[in-house]
Amino acid sequence: PVTAGSIVVPYGHVIGNEKWRGSEVAQRLQGKVRLIFEDGLGLVDFHLSNRTSLLLISEADLVAGEEFKRRLVRFRNASSLRGIVIVEKTQISDQYYLGVQKLVVLELGMVLLPVANQGETSQLIIQLVSFCVREQSRDHGSNPFLRKQRAQLAEPAVLQTVQQIPGVGKTKALLLLQQFGSIHRLCNASINELEEVVGQTAAQQIYTF
Numbered sequence: 182p183v184t185a186g187s188i189v190v191p192y193g194h195v196i197g198n199e200k201w202r203g204s205e206v207a208q209r210l211q212g213k214v215r216l217i218f219e220d221g222l223g224l225v226d227f228h229l230s231n232r233t234s235l236l237l238i239s240e241a242d243l244v245a246g247e248e249f250k251r252r253l254v255r256f257r258n259a260s261s262l263r264g265i266v267i268v269e270k271t272q273i274s275d276q277y278y279l280g281v282q283k284l285v286v287l288e289l290g291m292v293l294l295p296v297a298n299q300g301e302t303s304q305l306i307i308q309l310v311s312f313c314v315r316e317q318s319r320d321h322g323s324n325p326f327l328r329k330q331r332a333q334l335a336e337p338a339v340l341q342t343v344q345q346i347p348g349v350g351k352t353k354a355l356l357l358l359q360q361f362g363s364i365h366r367l368c369n370a371s372i373n374e375l376e377e378v379v380g381q382t383a384a385q386q387i388y389t390f
Contacts, residue, residue, distance in 0.1 A: 188228055191215075193314050195306065196228040206237070209303035214310050224256040227306060230313040234262045237302060238281065243274040250284060257289045265309065267302055270295040339364060348386040353379050357387075 194215040227235040242249040285293040343354040360378045361367040375384035
C-alpha cells in the first residue's frame with residue numbers, strides 16, 4: 182500500500198514509475214525536472230513530493246474498460262497521500278470522461294486534470310513540480326528572517342552554552358532557543374516565560390543560574 186512517508190522524494194525531484202521510462206512523457210520531462218525512475222511504486226505513476234502523487238489515466242486505459250477505476254479506488258483506500266489524477270481527454274476517450282470525473286472528484290475526492298496528450302501531461306507535471314517545490318520551501322521556512330533565526334539555533338556553540346545550565350539537556354536547550362532565539366533573550370526571560378517552555382523545576386534552575 183502507498184502511505185505518506187513510505188517514499189522520500191528528494192527536494193525538487195520527481196520519482197517516476199519504471200513503466201514510464203522511455204515514454205513520451207518521460208522524454209519531455211528530461212532536462213526540465215530531475216527525474217528518478219523506481220520499481221515498486223505500485224499504483225502511483227509519479228511522486229511529486231513526499232505528500233503528493235500523480236496517477237495518469239491514458240486514452241488506452243479509458244477505452245480498455247474498468248481496470249483504471251479499480252486502481253483509483255485502491256489508491257484512495259490505501260493512501261494518505263494527496264492524489265492528483267491526470268486523464269487524457271481526446272476525441273476517442275471523451276465519451277468516458279464524465280464518468281471518470283464523477284468517480285474521481287465526487288466519489289473519491291481527488292483532483293482531476295484533463296489533458297489532450299502526453300505532451301500536455303509533461304507540461305502539467307512541470308507546473309505541479311514547481312508548485313510542490315514552492316510549497317515545500319514554505320514548509321522549510323522560506324522566510325529569510327526565520328531562516329536566519331533557525332541558523333542561529335543550529336549553531337553548536339550556542340547550543341552547547343545553553344546545555345551548561347544545570348538541568349538542561351539537548352532537548353530543553355533546543356526548546357529554549359526556539360522560544361527565545363538568543364542567549365541574550367534567554368538571560369532576560371522571566372520565570373513565568375521559562376516555565377511555559379520547560380516547566381517549573383527547570384525554570385527555577387535556569388533563572389537562578
